[in-house]
Structures are given as C-alpha cells and as structure tokens.
Amino acid sequence: MPLNKRVLRILKENMLRYVGILMLIILGSYTFVVAAGISQNLAGLVTTFTEGHMQEDLSFSTDKAIADSVELEKASNSIIEEYMSFDAALSDSLTLRLLSKTEKLNIPAVIAGRELSGPGEILLDPAFARANGYPVGSSILAAGKTFRVVGYVSLPHYIYPLKNVYDIMVSPNNFGVGVINREEFTGMDNVSVIYSVRFNDRTRSLNQQAAQFRERLHGEGITESGWIDIMNNKRARMAWASITGLKTMSVPVPAAMFLLSCLIIGIVIWRMIRSEAVIIGTLYAQGYRRRELMRHYMAIPLLLAITGGVMGSVLALPSIRPSVMAMVSYYNVPVVDIKLSFSNVLIGILTPVLFLGLSSYLVIRSELKRSPAELMKGGKQKTGVNALERALKLERFKFSTKFKLREQLRSVSRLLFLFLGVSSASVFMLFGFTIMNSMDYVFKNSTGGTYRFEYEYAFKELQYGKAPEGAEVFSAGRFYPENDEGIEFYVTGVEPDSMILTLQSSAGSPLPNDQTNITKPLADRLGIKAGDSVTFINKQDGKPYTFHIDAVADSYAGQFIFMPIAEFNAQLKLPENSYTGLWSTKKLDIPDGRLSGTKSLSETTKAMDELLGPMVSMVAVMTLISCVVGLIIIYLVTSLIIEENKNTISLFKIFGYRRREIQSLVLNSSTFVIVAGFIVGIPVMAASMGAMYGYLGAMINLVLPTIISPLYVAVCFAAILLTYQLSKLLCAKKVNAVSMSEALKAGME
Amino acid sequence: MFIDVSSLKKSYISGAVVNEVLKEIGMELDEGEIGVILGPSGSGKSTLMNIIGGIDRGDSGRVIVDGVEINNLNNDQLTDYRREQIGFVFQFYNLVPNLTVGENIEVVSNISKSPLNVDEVLAAVQMQDKKHRFPRELSGGEQQRVSIARAIVKNPKLLLCDEPTGALDYQTSRSILKLLQQVNKKYGTTILMITHNAAIAAMANRIFKLRNGEIVEAALNQATVPAERIEW
Ligand SMILES: Nc1ncnc2c1ncn2[C@@H]1O[C@H](COP(=O)(O)OP(=O)(O)OP(=O)(O)O)[C@@H](O)[C@H]1O
Numbered sequence: 001m002p003l004n005k006r007v008l009r010i011l012k013e014n015m016l017r018y019v020g021i022l023m024l025i026i027l028g029s030y031t032f033v034v035a036a037g038i039s040q041n042l043a044g045l046v047t048t049f050t051e052g053h054m055q056e057d058l059s060f061s062t063d064k065a066i067a068d069s070v071e072l073e074k075a076s077n078s079i080i081e082e083y084m085s086f087d088a089a090l091s092d093s094l095t096l097r098l099l100s101k102t103e104k105l106n107i108p109a110v111i112a113g114r115e116l117s118g119p120g121e122i123l124l125d126p127a128f129a130r131a132n133g134y135p136v137g138s139s140i141l142a143a144g145k146t147f148r149v150v151g152y153v154s155l156p157h158y159i160y161p162l163k164n165v166y167d168i169m170v171s172p173n174n175f176g177v178g179v180i181n182r183e184e185f186t187g188m189d190n191v192s193v194i195y196s197v198r199f200n201d202r203t204r205s206l207n208q209q210a211a212q213f214r215e216r217l218h219g220e221g222i223t224e225s226g227w228i229d230i231m232n233n234k235r236a237r238m239a240w241a242s243i244t245g246l247k248t249m250s251v252p253v254p255a256a257m258f259l260l261s262c263l264i265i266g267i268v269i270w271r272m273i274r275s276e277a278v279i280i281g282t283l284y285a286q287g288y289r290r291r292e293l294m295r296h297y298m299a300i301p302l303l304l305a306i307t308g309g310v311m312g313s314v315l316a317l318p319s320i321r322p323s324v325m326a327m328v329s330y331y332n333v334p335v336v337d338i339k340l341s342f343s344n345v346l347i348g349i350l351t352p353v354l355f356l357g358l359s360s361y362l363v364i365r366s367e368l369k370r371s372p373a374e375l376m377k378g379g380k381q382k383t384g385v386n387a388l389e390r391a392l393k394l395e396r397f398k399f400s401t402k403f404k405l406r407e408q409l410r411s412v413s414r415l416l417f418l419f420l421g422v423s424s425a426s427v428f429m430l431f432g433f434t435i436m437n438s439m440d441y442v443f444k445n446s447t448g449g450t451y452r453f454e455y456e457y458a459f460k461e462l463q464y465g466k467a468p469e470g471a472e473v474f475s476a477g478r479f480y481p482e483n484d485e486g487i488e489f490y491v492t493g494v495e496p497d498s499m500i501l502t503l504q505s506s507a508g509s510p511l512p513n514d515q516t517n518i519t520k521p522l523a524d525r526l527g528i529k530a531g532d533s534v535t536f537i538n539k540q541d542g543k544p545y546t547f548h549i550d551a552v553a554d555s556y557a558g559q560f561i562f563m564p565i566a567e568f569n570a571q572l573k574l575p576e577n578s579y580t581g582l583w584s585t586k587k588l589d590i591p592d593g594r595l596s597g598t599k600s601l602s603e604t605t606k607a608m609d610e611l612l613g614p615m616v617s618m619v620a621v622m623t624l625i626s627c628v629v630g631l632i633i634i635y636l637v638t639s640l641i642i643e644e645n646k647n648t649i650s651l652f653k654i655f656g657y658r659r660r661e662i663q664s665l666v667l668n669s670s671t672f673v674i675v676a677g678f679i680v681g682i683p684v685m686a687a688s689m690g691a692m693y694g695y696l697g698a699m700i701n702l703v704l705p706t707i708i709s710p711l712y713v714a715v716c717f718a719a720i721l722l723t724y725q726l727s728k729l730l731c732a733k734k735v736n737a738v739s740m741s742e743a744l745k746a747g748m749e
Numbered sequence: 750m751f752i753d754v755s756s757l758k759k760s761y762i763s764g765a766v767v768n769e770v771l772k773e774i775g776m777e778l779d780e781g782e783i784g785v786i787l788g789p790s791g792s793g794k795s796t797l798m799n800i801i802g803g804i805d806r807g808d809s810g811r812v813i814v815d816g817v818e819i820n821n822l823n824n825d826q827l828t829d830y831r832r833e834q835i836g837f838v839f840q841f842y843n844l845v846p847n848l849t850v851g852e853n854i855e856v857v858s859n860i861s862k863s864p865l866n867v868d869e870v871l872a873a874v875q876m877q878d879k880k881h882r883f884p885r886e887l888s889g890g891e892q893q894r895v896s897i898a899r900a901i902v903k904n905p906k907l908l909l910c911d912e913p914t915g916a917l918d919y920q921t922s923r924s925i926l927k928l929l930q931q932v933n934k935k936y937g938t939t940i941l942m943i944t945h946n947a948a949i950a951a952m953a954n955r956i957f958k959l960r961n962g963e964i965v966e967a968a969l970n971q972a973t974v975p976a977e978r979i980e981w
C-alpha cells in the first residue's frame with residue numbers, strides 16, 4: 001500500500017520524538033530482562049547450591065557433647081553433623097575463621113583449585129583471598145600453622161560471610177573463612193564445636209521440627225547456645241534480599257516505562273489522526289476500508305514496540321552474566337552456569353507490543369469509527385474545549401498564569417503523562433538516595449549515635465562480678481513473639497546508669513536506662529507502643545516472659561529491648577551480678593576461648609565505607625537514568641505543546657511578544673506539573689520504600705528506616721529542575737523556529 | 750504623513766524564477782485616516798501590508814511609519830514596533846482557541862504599556878456579555894469583533910486589517926465595517942484595510958488600487974460614506 005511509504009517519512013519528520021518513545025520502551029524491556037535474568041540466575045545458583053550441598057536448617061553449640069547423635073538423627077528424622085570453628089587472628093584487624101571440612105551438611109564446594117588432600121592445606125573464601133592477597137598456591141599463616149592455599153571454596157552457611165550473624169555488612173578486608181581438615185585443629189586451644197542440623201522431611205514446617213528437636217535436646221539434659229535458624233541467618237539468607245529486590249524491580253519499573261510509552265504513543269497517534277481527519281474521510285469516501293487504515297496507523301506503534309522490545313532485550317542479554325558475576329563476588333556461591341532465558345526475552349518483546357498495540361488500537365478505533373462525512377468536516381473538533389477547561393474560573397490570575405494553566409489542562413492525557421512521568425522519575429531517583437541514606441543513618445546511629453563503645457565481647461558462659469575499668473556489663477537473651485518465630489530479637493539487660501547506651505525518645509530527649517525501652521524498628525515491626533505489656537518466648541528455655549515497655553527509643557541500631565540488668569536477671573532467674581557480655585571503650589585482654597563473639601565498631605566503619613563506594617555509584621546511575629527518562633518525558637510533552645501551539649506562537653510573534661516572553665509562556669507552562677509530580681513522588685517513594693523494607697525485615701531480619709533527608713530531596717529536585725531546563729533549551733529552538741507566516745496563512749480558526 | 754512608502758520593492762526568488770511581488774510602490778496615508786487597498790488576488794496587497802506592519806521586510810525603498818523608517822529596524826526593534834504601534838485584524842480572526850474571549854484580549858493587553866480596559870473594549874465591540882465564552886462558541890462575526898477588540902486594546906497608532914470581512918456575510922460585514930469606523934472616530938486610530946470589495950472603498954479617505962505589484966491608482970475620497978450606508 002503506497003500509504004505505508006508515509007510511515008518512515010512520519011518517523012523521520014519527528015525523529016527526536018520517536019527516538020524518545022523508543023528509549024522508554026528499550027529501558028523498559030532492558031530492565032525487565034536484566035532484573036529478571038539476574039534474580040532468576042542468582043536464585044537458581046543459590047537454590048542449587050544450598051540444596052545440592054545440603055545447607056543446614058539450624059546450628060547451635062552445646063554445653064556438653066551430644067552422646068548419641070545417630071539416635072537423635074533417627075528420632076528427629078534429620079541429619080546432624082558436628083564441625084569445628086576457630087577464629088585465627090591474622091592481624092589486629094584481620095580474622096580468618098577456620099572451619100573443619102564437613103561431609104554431610106554444608107558441604108564445601110571447591111570453585112577454584114582442588115580439594116583438600118594432604119595435611120597443611122586450606123581452601124579459602126575467594127573474596128577474602130583476593131582482598132588480602134592469597135592466590136591459589138600461596139601460603140597463609142594462621143593459628144600458628146602454615147597452610148598452603150590449594151583452592152577457593154563456597155560454603156552453604158557462609159554465602160554472605162558475616163563475622164557475626166547480627167552484622168549487616170561483610171568486609172573481606174577484615175574477615176573471611178577457610179576450610180581445613182579436622183585433624184588440623186588438634187593443638188588449637190578453645191576450638192568451638194558447632195552442630196548443624198538438616199531435617200529430612202522438607203514438607204513439614206521446619207520451625208516445628210526445630211522446636212521439637214530442641215525439646216529432645218533438653219530432654220537429654222543438653223543446654224544449647226548460639227542457636228540460629230537458617231531463616232534468621234543472614235549469612236545464608238542475605239542473597240535473597242538482592243534476589244527479591246531485583247525480582248520486585250523487574251515488574252514495576254518496566255511497567256511504568258511501558259505505561260508511559262503507551263500514554264504518549266496514544267496521544268501522538270490520536271493527534272495524528274485528528275489532524276488527518278479530512279484525509280481519512282477522503283480516503284474512506286474513495287473506498288478505503290477501515291481495516292486498511294487501521295493497519296496503516298498501527299504500523300507506527302507496532303514498529304516502535306517491536307524495535308524497542310528487541311533492542312532492549314538484546315542489549316540486556318550480554319549484561320546478565322557480568323552482573324551475576326559481580327553479585328557473586330558479594331555472595332559466595334559456585335557459578336554452575338548462567339542461563340539466558342528465552343521466555344524473558346519473549347516477554348520483554350511482547351509486553352510492549354501488547355501495551356502499545358492495545359492502547360493505540362483503542363485510540364485508532366475510536367477515531368476511525370466516525371463516518372466519512374463527519375471525518376471530512378473533522379478539522380473543527382480538534383479545537384474543542386474540554387469540560388475541565390470550561391469549568392476553570394481564572395479571573396483572578398495573571399494572564400501568564402491563566403495561559404499556562406489552560407495550556408496544561410488542554411489535554412488531560414498529556415497532563416497525566418507528564419505528571420506520572422515526572423513522579424516515577426522522581427520516585428526512582430529518590431529511591432536510590434533514600435536507600436543510601438537509610439544505610440548511612442543506621443550505621444551512624446548504631447556506631448556514634450546509640451552506642452559509645454568501641455568493642456563488644458560476648459561470653460560463652462555466664463560471668464560474675466564487676467566490669468573492668470572503661471567497660472560496662474550487659475546480659476542478653478534472644479526472644480521471639482509467641483506465634484512468629486521468624487522475628488527474632490535480643491532483650492538486653494544494661495547497667496541502669498550506663499554511659500555507653502544512649503537512647504533517645506522520638507522528641508530527641510535522652511531516655512534513662514533504668515526503664516524498659518524498645519527500639520523503634522522492633523516496636524514498629526511488632527506494633528508495640530509505650531505503656532504496653534508484651535509477652536515473648538525465650539529462645540533458650542522456650543518459656544514466656546512478660547515485659548512492660550516504658551518507652552520507644554528512636555534508634556535504628558537494631559531490634560532490641562533494653563532494660564535494667566538487675567531486673568533482666570531476676571526475670572530470667574539468672575544469678576544476681578551475672579552478665580553475658582561487656583561493652584568496652586578500649587580493647588580488653590580476654591582469651592578467645594571464653595568468647596562466643598567480638599565486635600569492633602571501627603571494623604564496621606571500614607565495612608560501611610567499603611559498601612558506600614558501590615552504593616554511591618549505584619545512586620549516581622539511578623539518578624542518571626531518572627534524568628534521562630525525565631528529559632525524554634518533558635521533551636516529548638514540550639514538543640507536543642509547541643506543535644499544538646504553532647499558530648498561537650506565531651500570533652504572539654506578530655503581536656510583538658519577545659522571544660523570552662513566548663518561551664516563558666509556552667515552555668514554562670509545565671513547571672507546576674513538574675513540581676507537583678516531584679512532590680507527589682516523595683510520599684509514593686516513602687510508601688514503596690516502607691513496603692520494601694518491611695519485606696526485607698521479614699525476609700532477612702534486617703530493619704531499615706525510611707528516612708527522607710531534606711538534603712537529598714533538594715538534590716533530586718535540583719536534578720529534575722536541571723533536566724527541565726535542559727529540555728527547555730532543546731525546545732527553545734523549536735519555539736524560535738515558528739514563523740509569523742504560520743498565523744497569517746492559517747485558515748479556519 | 751503618518752505612513753510614507755516610496756520605491757518599495759519586494760521579490761521572491763525560487764530557483765531561477767524571480768517573482769517581483771512589489772515593484773516601486775509609493776503610497777501615503779495621514780494620521781487618523783482610513784486607507785483601503787483594493788486589488789485582485791496575488792497582486793501583493795498582503796505583502797505590502799505585512800511590510801508596513803513590520804512582519805515582513807521590503808528589499809529596497811523607504812517605509813516610514815509615524816516618522817520611523819521601519820526598513821532600518823533590526824528584528825528586536827521591529828518586535829517593539831509591532832508591540833507598541835500596530836494592531837492586526839485577520840480574515841480568519843486567529844483567536845487562540847483555548848482561551849476565552851476575555852483572555853484572548855488579554856493576550857495583547859498583557860504586553861502593552863498603557864492598554865485600554867478589557868471590559869471597555871469589549872463593550873465597544875458589543876461583546877461584553879460573551880467575555881467567558883470560547884472562540885468556538887461564537888459566530889464568525891462575533892469572533893471578528895473579538896479580534897478587533899484585541900487589536901484596539903493596546904490603543905495602537907495603526908490598525909491593519911487584512912480582509913476583515915472576507916469570511917463574513919453581507920449584514921455582518923457591514924456591522925464590522927461600522928465598528929472599524931467607530932474605532933477610527935473614537936480613538937483616532939489610523940486604519941489600513943485590504944479588501945476585494947470595491948464598494949467598501951466608499952468609507953475610506955484614501956483608496957489604493959494594486960495590480961501586479963504596482964499602485965495603478967491612488968485616489969483621495971473627500972466624501973466618505975458611513976459604513977451602514979454602503980451597499981453591494
Ligand atoms: N513566501 C512567499 N514565497 C514566494 N512567493 C510568495 C510568498 N508570499 C507571497 N508570495 C507571492 O507574492 C504574490 C503576492 O502575494 P500576496 O499574499 O501579497 O497577495 P494578495 O494580494 O494578498 O492576494 P490575496 O487577495 O489572494 O490575499 C503572490 O503571487 C504570491 O504567490
């Protein structure tokens with residue numbers, strides 16, 4: 001059909017506009033294929049690894065060895081394996097955790113080099129090895145012995161190699177794990193023995209089986225410590241935060257892009273048909289069928305959708321492997337293979353085709369439905385005034401305000417497009433900044449803000465007496481709400497006149513430590529207010545305890561309930577003057593063997609700094625993408641406004657309006673929509689952020705606050721305004737190019 | 750002389766063909782007068798008027814309006830010239846479709862130094878009760894009234910009308926012409942008007958006949974006729 005020659009000509013004439021729409025589609029398909037690809041691959045790798053290498057369901061230490069583990073295995077229908085762990089200090093700030101090689105559970109996967117065979121050999125966690133310079137073939141001095149590095153290893157219970165389960169950030173510069181043969185532990189003092197358990201029945205609730213298992217242990221007179229379920233074990237679960245994050249992102253971001261492309265292509269096509277109504281009517285009159293015209297007009301959106309979908313998906317495929325590999329450098333899992341999903345590509349192509357095809361079809365159909373006679377008269381309808389415009393009472397406003405308002409309200413779909421576009425770009429941009437801000441806040445809060453200690457020492461056994469100079473004692477126990485074992489937190493007894501724990505109320509006034517305070521993230525998660533009495537189950541003895549909460553502390557240092565240590569000991573029937581840990585402002589000389597864990601805030605600081613680097617670049621990329629999307633959207637709308645107003649602009653020129661005046665009237669008309677879009681973006685972002693954090697909290701037991709920093713909001717706003725200025729600059733030329741003869745030649749109206 | 754044009758030339762070149770649209774045009778009009786340009790289609794009427802209005806430029810010759818040689822003005826100065834001195838009325842009204850009648854008039858009053866009151870000019874064109882209507886909701890004659898109101902709200906020295914009645918019927922045309930005459934009387938506005946209709950010339954002080962880019966006749970009309978008495 002000769003009519004179709006026009007399609008390319010139309011595309012060429014408004015090149016920049018269609019390139020803009022194409023970019024939106026490409027971005028949509030690209031994010032979908034990449035995000036879905038990474039999350040599916042990573043999920044696949046993690047699942048294959050944890051299932052194939054028998055990830056534990058729980059682990060614990062005991063006061064005395066389990067006498068007959070075979071009997072217990074049978075009784076609880078599980079696999080039990082015991083392994084050894086020893087923290088070897090390589091330097092003041094570098095710890096290598098030596099683990100004994102296991103056979104049944106948490107089976108090490110050698111990902112480079114070879115298996116352990118002879119004595120004096122070690123397999124290292126690759127991130128640690130890389131960060132500290134231990135390639136395969138080198139040797140490492142740990143726990144007084146020299147080991148030869150024969151390979152790198154992944155461990156199902158150390159996918160995210162945290163030193164302490166309650167840490168948030170890994171830091172290969174401070175900590176790593178290594179696997180050695182059991183025999184190597186002989187001669188090392190104070191080696192911890194840890195039991196791993198995995199249940200054979202994967203269909204029954206693992207929580208229930210775990211509870212029963214614990215009862216059995218107690219039945220045999222064994223007291224356990226350091227009990228940790230896999231679901232609460234960030235070392236194993238943290239990867240799922242990224243997987244879920246990406247999975248969640250793989251839907252709304254592309255959906256927003258496709259929706260925006262839908263809206264804009266709908267507007268463009270609609271305007272095209274409207275302006276060509278007379279031609280269409282004439283073609284009808286000459287015997288063209290509606291189907292033929294439909295095909296003609298559908299060609300443009302379909303061409304764009306297919307091109308964009310294919311380009312986005314094809315561009316996405318090569319970026320999946322490097323992205324997964326980058327994630328694997330954080331999450332230590334063996335990379336078996338990375339699959340490029342054909343169905344994802346298909347979705348990445350078909351979704352925009354469906355979105356754009358359907359919206360264009362509806363628009364075109366509604367326009368082509370009219371009779372040839374009606375169409376041939378068509379020119380007139382295009383200047384119809386909508387109800388909104390009619391309803392406006394603008395008497396009081398300045399002329400320029402009236403003009404701008406009318407300009408925006410002229411097309412509701414255009415207004416919607418601009419508004420939604422700017423909001424979603426703002427949301428995306430603010431998202432990045434807020435994640436960074438939350439992390440930063442939590443970190444600052446937990447280091448400088450809430451705690452004034454430098455070292456935390458947790459003891460294996462109860463201690464008695466007074467704290468050494470510069471330190472304070474505390475007692476901690478793990479608890480969970482009666483019907484949700486997934487939420488696990490510490491109740492900590494602290495010195496009533498503690499100088500180290502400094503909690504604040506939400507009003508900013510200090511909270512005394514001689515009362516029971518709950519940190520805000522935990523209070524929010526459990527729905528607790530000041531004045532409530534709440535009952536929790538102690539993980540240790542399984543018995544319920546009731547606490548009266550006096551205040552909620554505005555601290556994001558973690559999920560804690562703090563109370564005076566004397567009260568804590570009394571309630572848990574622990575001896576007076578006993579404690580389980582020390583907070584100290586300086587390094588204490590405590591033999592490693594007595595400790596179940598230590599934490600140094602300066603190490604956390606370093607880890608945070610390491611994390612902040614990639615974080616900043618992530619935020620920069622997100623901001624850049626948002627700006628590009630914003631630019632496309634604002635440019636599209638502005639160029640549409642200019643086109644619709646050619647005659648008016650020309651008229652303004654004849655009347656002696658100056659360039660700047662015309663530019664201000666026409667180009668600045670979007671300002672209030674853009675500002676409104678941005679402002680609306682803030683609560684939308686906060687809500688979705690809250691939802692995501694809530695999800696994260698449930699998933700990996702990590703609660704982050706949504707803290708919107710005015711500074712970052714200002715930065716984002718500035719970025720959006722800058723984008724706006726840029727698009728105005730691009731469009732100013734178009735305004736200037738409108739000639740005065742436009743109005744002089746204008747026919748009807 | 751308020752308008753003083755002499756030896757004005759203008760030609761369009763397309764490829765090898767040179768189209769001389771205005772050849773040595775000379776014309777004069779006094780302040781407060783009504784001038785009418787008559788001539789067949791394509792004779793260069795609009796081109797001449799556009800040059801006088803500062804929308805277009807002549808190639809050579811002299812165009813003085815109110816003592817200013819506008820051919821020497823740069824683009825910004827021309828913009829100011831149009832902004833301060835000239836009112837335009839077009840054959841097809843050229844109202845901004847999504848602005849109300851009142852707002853359309855504000856388009857111009859917004860940028861003039863000492864505009865007349867919007868309600869006053871609306872009253873002058875008998876459109877005060879339609880201030881909040883949109884152009885589409887008005888008849889052609891009513892739209893032209895609004896366009897005249899828009900042109901006079903800045904109280905221009907010179908009102909240029911390119912076939913103001915070209916799209917209107919007999920009765921409506923007469924009422925528009927009457928209105929223009931009233932404006933001329935009330936505000937002392939000099940008016941230059943293009944028309945196809947020779948009968949309309951009767952209301953003008955000076956009549957210029959244009960043919961093939963030349964003024965073939967320039968007549969002074971001593972006995973101007975009130976618009977309502979013109980018939981054709
Ligand atoms: N931009 C242009 N480029 C080339 N030629 C032009 C241009 N504008 C006008 N012309 C030519 O100049 C001549 C005069 O045009 P003009 O518009 O002044 O005529 P007119 O007398 O106003 O006619 P009408 O009564 O039909 O409005 C015409 O022959 C036209 O083709």
Ligand SMILES: [Mg+2]
Nearest residue numbers: 794795796911
């Ligand atoms: Mg003309």
